[in-house]
Amino acid sequence: MPALMTQVQPPLEFIPPRFNPGVLRLMQWLLPALIRTQTGIEQIQGRNVEQLVDLYQQFQTGKVRLIMAFRHPSTYDPFCLAYLLAHLVPQGARKQHVPLRSPIHAHFLYDRGIPLWAGEWAGWLYSRLGGISIQRGKIDRQGLRTARELFVNGTLPLIAAPEGATNGHGEIISPLEPGIAQLGFWCVEDLVKAGRSESVVILPIGIQYHYVDAPWEALDSLLQQLETVAGISSASGSGLLEVKLNHPDPSWTEREAGLYQRLLSLGEHILSLMEEFYTRFYHQTLIPPVAAEAPVLSGNEQFALRLQVLLDAALRVAEQYFGLMAKGSVIDRCRRLEQAGWDCIYREDIKQLENLSPLERGLADAIAAEASLRMWHMRLVESFVSVTGRYVREKPTIERFAETTLLMWDLVTRIQGKNPFARPSLGKQQVQITIGTPISVSDRWDTYQANRRSAKQSVTDLTQDLQTALESLIL
Incomplete structure (x- = not known):
């Protein structure tokens, strides 16, 4: 018998981001231990990380507004992305002699349902790490408004999974949802209205898992x-x-x-x-x-x-x-x-x-x-x-x-009504994070703003181009 919610609950409220640098520093310090104890990951490697270092420098110097769109094959992905930003990007910046300000982090969109099954602590933690809760099944105006505001004016970039959820496949990408493409065009629109000159880019990021020893x-x-x-x-x-x-x-x-x-x-x-x-x-x-x-x-x-x-x-x-x-x-x-x-x-x-x-x-x-x-x-x-x-x-x-x-x-x-999130671990894995080629949203603005039909088509085309870019990162 499946586990049921048997009692009515109060309204599902939006969880606003309350970014706390102290909480971030603590979690970054704990990250290696969390990866070792909470996942089967033994090693995380990055390819083309210099591309992300360059974009962070452009973001911090006011040249671009950046949203990172990552593949979402596993529930371990947040650990990998946190490691990318907390360790691989700073290492790459030092190697390239590129000065970056701390914190190297990002606001992220997450499913409002996660705290329902993971516990209220998850909502508290995600909020302090700069997370923006989104209800996936409706037009979540408050969540979208917050994401739009932070995309335009936030001191950190954004990161989100355009698939919307994990699909359990390392080499199949689910059809993308149009939210990231629409956020990109909204950001360009807000920048134009404000008379600002930053470019808006979407950066595809691929994540793949391989077993260290075939289990x-x-x-x-x-x-x-x-x-x-x-x-x-x-x-x-x-x-x-x-x-x-x-x-x-x-x-x-x-x-x-x-x-x-x-x-x-x-x-x-x-x-x-x-x-x-x-x-x-x-x-x-x-x-x-x-x-x-x-x-x-x-x-x-x-x-x-x-x-x-x-x-x-x-x-x-x-x-x-x-x-x-x-x-x-x-x-x-x-x-x-x-x-x-x-x-x-x-x-x-x-x-x-x-x-x-x-x-x-x-x-x-x-x-x-x-x-x-x-x-x-x-x-x-x-x-x-x-x-x-x-x-x-x-x-x-x-x-x-x-x-x-x-x-x-x-x-x-x-x-059987048991916990589907307590997956068994078959063996140690190594992770390959691949940074793709940035996609300019600003270059598509003239077509987008021509009329309502062209705006809809522009979102569709950008979503498809992002899908193609993420598929190209499967190695």
Whole structure:
């Protein structure tokens, strides 16, 4: 049974940034120990850091306004970015003999939901580190207004993840949300109105994780755990032979082929169980795997099709309850559902919960519990928005095997009502942070401000260019 929010809560308030240099210095001092004890990261390296050093110098001398857009494959990313700014940039500045003022830091945008599951301390800490809370599922006017103001007038640059959330894939980037591009154009607009000459740039930053030593044994153990929980046994020798014969790349090792067969079997078993779950108990009509209509589909393609149909059904279950239309991308639908659930749990129409009668409180609690349950379906979908069914097959690296297996662990753990954020660590990792080429927003201003249609198209084009730039940083 999933863990539920069973009681109505007061309105979800905006958490304003209250940057405190003392808190920052303490956290930067503690950072190496936090990375060592809270993550599986052994080493963090930077490529093209001199580009970021140069931009910080331009920012501090009043030549540019800067927002950094980073890839967000892992929950460890904040540790890596903090290390980049606290250690790698100062080291690069000293090496280049570039004088930079302290602190070398950035205001950052974070999901308002993080303090809900991590605890109130997270909101307090993020605020003191200069964080700006954003509600992802609605137009958060106060959060956006604060980010816009700091982008134009803040003493620190901004940093944000244009994907909006982690997707668990080191080599797949989710479709970007347009917020960073829009913030860029708003910043240019505000600078023009103020008669200021700074240029506005977006800097793409790539983050990739690699295992120091390939943890094949730990992966095998995790797969065995998942197979046990799912009620299936490991792949047999005949299954292993079948994968080796059918796979187009003869360079696969016996271990890779065997793990791939087990991963497929586990995925197929879980998918079948979930299809039955939504068909039987939520009365969803699932389109069966395409056979007669498109017999050329491979097993992987049929699996991917079934998965997408299942994800759509899970979202429909929640959307039907909240009265929402199924429109937009899967990510768009998840964001709207999250906000609809929050609206039922964190009631803005009830300012003083203590003024409710016991009967009114009971009804409000029932609505909150039901909304929490319906959001559970959306949470299942969130973990699988970037799953293609081809990821491991195309490139059977330990990283891709691990990422896919850990996504299955997330799903199985959430279904059991356990903590999905307590992911197991398979082994020590090293991190590569790659600084990309800055994208000028100011150079696109004339096109943006021509008319409403061109403004919308300019945001779309800039978002797509940023997506392409981040994809180019995957090594």
